Amino acid sequence: MSTVAVDLRQAVEDAAAHLYVWALKDIPQDLRDALADAKDKETSVPGRRVLETIVKNVDVAETENNIVCQDTGIAVYACRVGEHFPLHPAKIYEALKIGTERATVDTPLRSNAVHTLTRENTGPNTGYRLPIVHWEFVPDWDGLDVKCIPKGSGSENMSFLKMCVPADGVKGIKQFVLESIVGAGGKPCPPGIVGVGIGGSADYAMYLAKEAIGRPVGTTNPDPEVAKLERELFELLNETGVGPMGLGGDVTVLSCHVEHADTHMTLNPVAVNYQCWAARRASAHVSANGDVEFDREF
Amino acid sequence: MAEHELTFPATEEDIRKLRAGDLVTVDGHIIGIRDRTQIRIFDEGVDPPLDLDGAFLLHTAPNVRKLGSGRYEPLCVGTTTSARMVRFTEPLGRDHGVRAIAGKGGLPDEAIEPMARYGMVYFALVGGAAALETTQIEEIEEVYWEELMPECLWKFRVKGFGPLWVGIDSHGNSMYRDVQTEATKRLEEIVAGL
Numbered sequence: 001m002s003t004v005a006v007d008l009r010q011a012v013e014d015a016a017a018h019l020y021v022w023a024l025k026d027i028p029q030d031l032r033d034a035l036a037d038a039k040d041k042e043t044s045v046p047g048r049r050v051l052e053t054i055v056k057n058v059d060v061a062e063t064e065n066n067i068v069c070q071d072t073g074i075a076v077y078a079c080r081v082g083e084h085f086p087l088h089p090a091k092i093y094e095a096l097k098i099g100t101e102r103a104t105v106d107t108p109l110r111s112n113a114v115h116t117l118t119r120e121n122t123g124p125n126t127g128y129r130l131p132i133v134h135w136e137f138v139p140d141w142d143g144l145d146v147k148c149i150p151k152g153s154g155s156e157n158m159s160f161l162k163m164c165v166p167a168d169g170v171k172g173i174k175q176f177v178l179e180s181i182v183g184a185g186g187k188p189c190p191p192g193i194v195g196v197g198i199g200g201s202a203d204y205a206m207y208l209a210k211e212a213i214g215r216p217v218g219t220t221n222p223d224p225e226v227a228k229l230e231r232e233l234f235e236l237l238n239e240t241g242v243g244p245m246g247l248g249g250d251v252t253v254l255s256c257h258v259e260h261a262d263t264h265m266t267l268n269p270v271a272v273n274y275q276c277w278a279a280r281r282a283s284a285h286v287s288a289n290g291d292v293e294f295d296r297e298f
Numbered sequence: 299m300a301e302h303e304l305t306f307p308a309t310e311e312d313i314r315k316l317r318a319g320d321l322v323t324v325d326g327h328i329i330g331i332r333d334r335t336q337i338r339i340f341d342e343g344v345d346p347p348l349d350l351d352g353a354f355l356l357h358t359a360p361n362v363r364k365l366g367s368g369r370y371e372p373l374c375v376g377t378t379t380s381a382r383m384v385r386f387t388e389p390l391g392r393d394h395g396v397r398a399i400a401g402k403g404g405l406p407d408e409a410i411e412p413m414a415r416y417g418m419v420y421f422a423l424v425g426g427a428a429a430l431e432t433t434q435i436e437e438i439e440e441v442y443w444e445e446l447m448p449e450c451l452w453k454f455r456v457k458g459f460g461p462l463w464v465g466i467d468s469h470g471n472s473m474y475r476d477v478q479t480e481a482t483k484r485l486e487e488i489v490a491g492l
Contacts, residue, residue: 045299046319046463046473053424053461061429070361070376070428108373110361110448119334121447154379154403154425171492178488182481185474187379187403189425236488240481245424246404247463248477278426 008087008290009095012144015284015292016099019148020075021107022294023282024067027058030216031254031279038191038244038251047249051191054244054277069278072109073150075100075131078214082141086288092144093133100124100131112153134207142288147281149214155276158188161206164268173198173270174233180272181237181253186246189276191254193217194237197271198226200261209273212257214281221258230258254279307352308397310417316464318471322421323460327439328354328400330452332378335443336386346451347442350394354421357383357401359448362438370438375454376428379403380420391416402426404465404474413466420466422473434459 027035035058039051061068077096081089104111104124113127114120122130160180164172177196184190193215197208220227234256243249254277263269285293299319304312305326316322329350338344360375380401387409390396397418399405402425409420423431440453466472 049321049461050424053427053430057424057427057430060433064429064433066429066432067361067374068429069426070358070374071378071426072361108361108363110359110374152426157379157382174492175489178485182478182485185404185478185481186422186425187381189402239488240484242477242481245402245422246477247422247465247473248480276426 008286009091011286011290011292012087012092012095012146013099013102015146015286016077016096016148017102018294019146019282019284020100020103020150023148023150023280024072024109025061025065027068027278028216028281030218032058034217034254035277038254042244042249042251044243044249046247047244047251050244050247051251067109068280069152070110071152071154072112072125073152074112075125076134076149076151076210077131078134078136078147078149078211080136080138080145082143083137083139084142084288085144086142087144089135096131096133096146097126101126134211144286145283146286147214147283149281152276152278155188155192155274158184158274159206160272161202162270163202164270166266166268168268170229172268173229174236176270177233177272178236178240182240182242184274185242188274189278190242190246191244191251192277193275193279194233194253194256195273195275196233196256196258197273198258198260198269199263200269201263201267202269204261205269205271206273208259208261209271212259213273213275213279215257217255219257221260223260226258226260230256233258306354306398308354309352310397313397313417313419313468316419316467317469318464318467318473320464322462322464323458324354324462325457325459326455328356328454328456328459330358330360330450330454331355332357332359332449333382334446334449335451336383338443338446340386340389346394348440348451348453350390350396353396354398354400355390355396357399358452360452362448368441368444370441372432372435372438372454374428375432375435377401377423377425377431380405384409387418388412391418400462407472407475410466410470410472410475414468414470417468419464419468421462422465423462431459
């Protein structure tokens with residue numbers, strides 16, 4: 001039992017080390033397609049040139065075997081842990097942390113992590129409560145899915161929360177999302193993915209917004225009411241004219257994803273989390289026997 | 299929209315020729331600078347260890363590999379959000395003769411007036427296009443304040459660095475102000491129709 005657990009811990013660590021670097025180097029196909037479409041659609045002169053440069057940059061990263069953007073972000077992982085997966089989440093966390101450190105030292109990658117008050121660098125992109133891991137537990141299953149989302153600060157700094165009241169309704173939600181994205185301007189590297197979390201509580205709405213930016217472009221929320229809100233917001237956001245890198249144009253966002261939770265009758269929380277055009281993510285499936293399969297999605 | 303090739307360090311005359319919306323590529327030397335570097339210069343009162351007269355400052359904290367004492371190889375060099383550092387615009391021009399500040403996402407409107415007064419421009423890079431920018435860097439010539447890694451002062455030699463847009467020129471024009479004005483107007487119309 002202990003031997004299996006040690007090997008499994010090592011498998012998760014190796015997977016994390018690979019995922020972090022892979023995500024930074026290789027932009028997923030859904031993003032590449034969305035960026036190419038945006039380039040063809042954009043009519044503003046600077047906007048089109050920005051998108052041409054972005055598409056070229058993704059290609060250069062591939063041919064030079066380089067990371068796409070210099071901001072290696074904070075490592076965020078989303079884990080789905082099966083009820084019968086034979087490694088405890090405490091050990092999964094430890095493995096993700098060591099994997100992140102190994103990737104940072106061996107590649108090498110810029111280390112961004114600092115103590116939030118002293119601003120002293122803590123070392124290899126890990127620290128107190130870093131990396132950040134989101135957990136979901138799955139009954140009747142013995143596997144583990146790990147998704148790595150390196151989150152850059154330019155887009156993370158453009159995060160917004162408003163505790164709307166029930167009387168604000170859906171209109172209030174839309175207005176807040178639109179104001180947030182116009183206010184953000186070029187700072188979060190548009191056009192990217194706008195993640196919106198609605199319902200739950202203040203903290204949970206923000207958690208849902210982060211979950212939303214981790215979804216591939218082209219996916220929709222299974223709830224038809226929420227999916228309708230996604231479509232409407234996407235259309236409205238692209239009417240604002242903020243454009244690529246905030247220099248003006250037709251394409252302000254590539255996609256808008258909304259995740260929701262039921263909430264208190266007097267609450268109407270709205271959280272916005274932005275993901276830049278370099279919306280990096282990579283996933284691995286780990287079996288109970290330690291086999292690892294790398295993939296884009298869960 | 300005109301296109302220009304410029305070599306840095308540059309003169310006030312070079313800078314006054316540029317208009318918001320123009321496209322520029324740059325050769326010569328550019329200086330990497332960031333939040334902590336400027337906090338040290340302006341808030342802690344430490345003189346920068348190199349001459350910034352005529353300089354092109356790039357908001358960056360690069361990925362590098364250490365080759366030896368004070369020697370680094372660029373691995374991935376991009377740019378960061380400039381707006382955080384807007385309050386340093388005026389003293390950079392007034393006290394140090396800086397001619398260009400480059401980064402992504404623009405500078406807020408408070409940068410427009412000092413840039414006009416001291417003959418400075420803001421250059422907009424494509425944020426995230428770091429793999430491409432790295433191919434335009436010939437060498438890291440000098441590194442100062444290594445203890446602030448990666449927010450040191452970096453001296454890069456570049457060739458064909460760009461594309462760069464003149465986001466804010468030295469004549470009181472800003473692409474960002476224009477886009478925000480228009481977007482705010484459209485936002486009001488959209489909200490009215492909800």
